[in-house]
Amino acid sequence: MKLGTQRSDDRDGRLVVVSHDHSQVADASAVAETLQDALDQWDETAPRLEALYSALNEGRAEGARAFRAEAMAAPLPRAWQWLDGSAFPSHGALMQRAFKMPPIESDLPLMYQGMSHQFLGPREDVPFPTEDDGIDFEGEFGIITDSVPMGISAADAMAHIKLVVQINDWSLRTLAPIEMKTGFGWIQAKPACSVAPVAVAPHALGNAWQEGRVCLPLEVTWNGEAFGRPDGREMAYGFHELIAHAARTRSLAAGTIIGSGTVSNQDHRAAGSTCVAERRGIEMIDHGAPRTGFLSFGDRIRMEARSPEGAPLFGALDQQVVRA
Numbered sequence: 001m002k003l004g005t006q007r008s009d010d011r012d013g014r015l016v017v018v019s020h021d022h023s024q025v026a027d028a029s030a031v032a033e034t035l036q037d038a039l040d041q042w043d044e045t046a047p048r049l050e051a052l053y054s055a056l057n058e059g060r061a062e063g064a065r066a067f068r069a070e071a072m073a074a075p076l077p078r079a080w081q082w083l084d085g086s087a088f089p090s091h092g093a094l095m096q097r098a099f100k101m102p103p104i105e106s107d108l109p110l111m112y113q114g115m116s117h118q119f120l121g122p123r124e125d126v127p128f129p130t131e132d133d134g135i136d137f138e139g140e141f142g143i144i145t146d147s148v149p150m151g152i153s154a155a156d157a158m159a160h161i162k163l164v165v166q167i168n169d170w171s172l173r174t175l176a177p178i179e180m181k182t183g184f185g186w187i188q189a190k191p192a193c194s195v196a197p198v199a200v201a202p203h204a205l206g207n208a209w210q211e212g213r214v215c216l217p218l219e220v221t222w223n224g225e226a227f228g229r230p231d232g233r234e235m236a237y238g239f240h241e242l243i244a245h246a247a248r249t250r251s252l253a254a255g256t257i258i259g260s261g262t263v264s265n266q267d268h269r270a271a272g273s274t275c276v277a278e279r280r281g282i283e284m285i286d287h288g289a290p291r292t293g294f295l296s297f298g299d300r301i302r303m304e305a306r307s308p309e310g311a312p313l314f315g316a317l318d319q320q321v322v323r324a
Contacts, residue, residue: 001046001053001201003028003163005035005073007121012036013073017053017061018198022312026061028052035076035199039254042146042162069315074119074195075165076144080253082116082193084140084169084261085109085242087235091264094281109237109245112185114169116257120194122317126170127324128191128297134173135295135321139274139303141214141232142167142259143239144199148252157243160252164205164214166196166305166314167259173277173294193259196303196314208307212238216305216313218263220274223300227279228272230265232305274303297323 002020005013012034016025031048032038038045055061086092087109096103120126128135144163152160169190176189202209208216215233219226237245242258264278265271273279280290295301304316 001050001204003035003038003049003075003199004197005075005077006071007073010034011077013077017049017056018067019053019056019064020204020311022067022198022315024056024061024064025067026052026056026064036079036255039144039146039162042254046162069197069318070123072123072197072315073121075163075197075199076195076255076257077119077121079116079119079144079255079257081256082114082119082259083111083242083246083256084114084259085111085237086261087237087242088261088264089236090234090266090268091262091278094264094268094278094285109242110261111242111246114186114190115192118192120192120319122194122197122315123319124194125320125322126194127322128172129324131294131296133175136171136173136276137220137274137295137301137303138169138171138262139218139220139228140167140169140259140261140263141165141218141305142195142257143243145243145252145254145256145258147254148243148247148256150247150249150251152244152247154238154241154244157247158212158240160243161202161212161239163199164202164209164314165199165257166218166303166317168194168301168303168317168319169259169262170194171275171277194317194319196317198313198315200313205313206307212240214260214305216307217271218274218303218305220272221302222295226272228274230263230271230274232260232263234265235260295321297321
């Protein structure tokens, strides 16, 4: 099953079912007005959405119309909670080596709570106040949960992963180290994330969904030039383990989004990167100083993960950086 949110006059948009090949959508408001409404009553709405998805793929859905990425919002234009992990150890190890930082001594997953009241859609321009803040992109995978009880085990948490998404976690690198030194976490360095147009049920990923991980390359281009295509299979923690970590002392509301952190592979040079900071780290190790600058106004970033056969899954994020 594939779901999306079409833009409307309402800030939460209108729920649609997306065909398997991303050629058509069908209005799902008879089942639930919004994706949040569907998640709040998932046991009731999911079978009806699956039936509509089957009808759409078989040409039986009334009112089916063409899928247009520019008409889509983020699947959840706003969410109750956005929790971002850092589940790729190769990324952290590279940053620590390049910037001569001590390792973070913890056996627990790394995670912070970020801005959740706004997620940008797949074709929206991305505004920033100044290029001096060190504008960077971060390609990630993520999941959306239903209601998760406090203290859940990782094994039981797997059943609470209802949808999988693809995310660009925009970052401002000049501001991040300043805020990190306060010990209170990020505010200015982490603006709104962008989310690809289609949220995919885990079973629809087939063999690409293994042990709570999206085992697919995430292809990134910067102004049309290939930047990286690391694979999501190298996560140190699966999403079910990230859920259990987040829910140890709190319940999670239906509609909680959890990110994987920057997709990164041990073989950086072969796989490339999904953020500028990682490439700059490699350059510091190789040359003693970074050679790649951060983004400028007018730059365009495109991200997409497809099936092993090349079929669309989440759709593409294709956005331009602009002055606010």
